[in-house]
Every structure is written in structure tokens, then in C-alpha cells.
Amino acid sequence: MKKQIEAFIFDLDGVITDTAEFHYLAWKKLGEDLGIPFDREFNETLKGVSRTDSLERILKLGNRQNDFTEAEKDELATKKNAHYVELIRNISEKDLLPGIELFLKQIKQAGIKISMASASKNALMVVKALGVxxxxxxxxxxxxVINSKPNPEVFLKAAEAVSAKPENCIGVEDAAAGVDAINEANMFSVAIGDATILGHANLVLSSTEELDFDRIIDQYLSV
Structure with missing residues (x-):
């Protein structure tokens, strides 16, 4: 049976726009408040991971995972998010990553559904601000979503929401955990970034400028 493509499913941070820096600054401030300093290298381990799980990783880094009740952890996560929301308040169309709007336009013109599978609870607000x-x-x-990436739940929900079969979907990610989730969902994975970290994707592109509709469809159909 001939393969068909029903939907593209995008991550948000690092794919549609780069809010990773804002997440880093917001987590870093919270870490400093808690006496848990961390660097950009550690921050890479938080990419594509939910807010709750990111907080757990930071607390574990500082050996403070047992210092807070669940209610206090919720307060900490809310505090981080408030700082993040403040940082992204001025986000606009100019913050779209290169080539993204043209790529979205090509997908729409081909009559293919577009869905989003983001770990961010602010995804809708950010996408509206970006004008897309x-x-x-x-x-x-x-x-x-109960389970965060690398669990495939968010990608499976994103496919189900547009009535697409997972095997007929193409997922686009910039994080290793996200690629794991796409692969686990039995979708074709496109990764944006470093091939040494994202080499388990079906296709790795160095930047969003390389997102070419025809090339990706050809690769998908050839697998």
C-alpha cells in the first residue's frame, strides 16, 4: 500500500521559535534563588522536558529533592513560569525561526494537517504572539499530557487531535528526548540541530532554513 502523509507535528521551542534562552534564564534565576547554580550544559538536559520534570532534575542536581512538599514544588514551578512569561512578553513575528513560515505555508498548500506537540503550557500564547x-x-x-517526552504521549495526542495515524505523521523536533518520543510514536522524525546528538532521527537538518517540503516528503516516502 502506498504511503501517505496526513500530518506534520511540530515541537515549539527550538523549532518554531527559540525560547530556549528564556527558559534557561528563568530556570537559572530559580536555581540561584534556591542556591543551586547550573550552567548551559546542564540546561541542555532540560530541553523538551516538562516543567515539573525539569524542576525535579534541578532539585536533584542541588541534592534538594527531598526539601520540598509537592505543594511547594508546584509553587516553585509557578514562580519559574511567571518569570518566563515576563521574559517572553515582547515576543512577535520577528522571533520566528528562519524558513518556518514558508515551510508551514507549503504544508498548508499541500492540504496536510499541522499539529503541535510542545512541553510548554504557554504554547498557545507563544504561537499567537508569533502570528502563526x-x-x-x-x-x-x-x-x-501525563507523561513528558521521551514518552510519545504528546505526539500521539497531537496526531489523534487531527485524526491522523501516527505512521502517517512527520514529527519535527530539536531535542533528543523529543526525537525519542517521535520514534516511539512510530512517526518519521526530522531533527533540527547537532547530528551527533540527534543522529537517531530519520533526517537531521542543521537549521530550520534547511526545512524543504519536497525533500522531506521524498525522504519520508523512501523509508
């Missing part, structure tokens, strides 16, 4: 909300048929609200 109309391209998306569905955005999975991270608060409705």
Missing part, C-alpha cells in the same frame, strides 16, 4: 496560529489545526495543551 492560523497554520495550526491543533495545539496540544501540555497540561493535558
Amino acid at each position: 496560529i492560523d497554520y495550526f489545526d491543533h495545539i496540544v495543551d501540555a497540561s493535558t
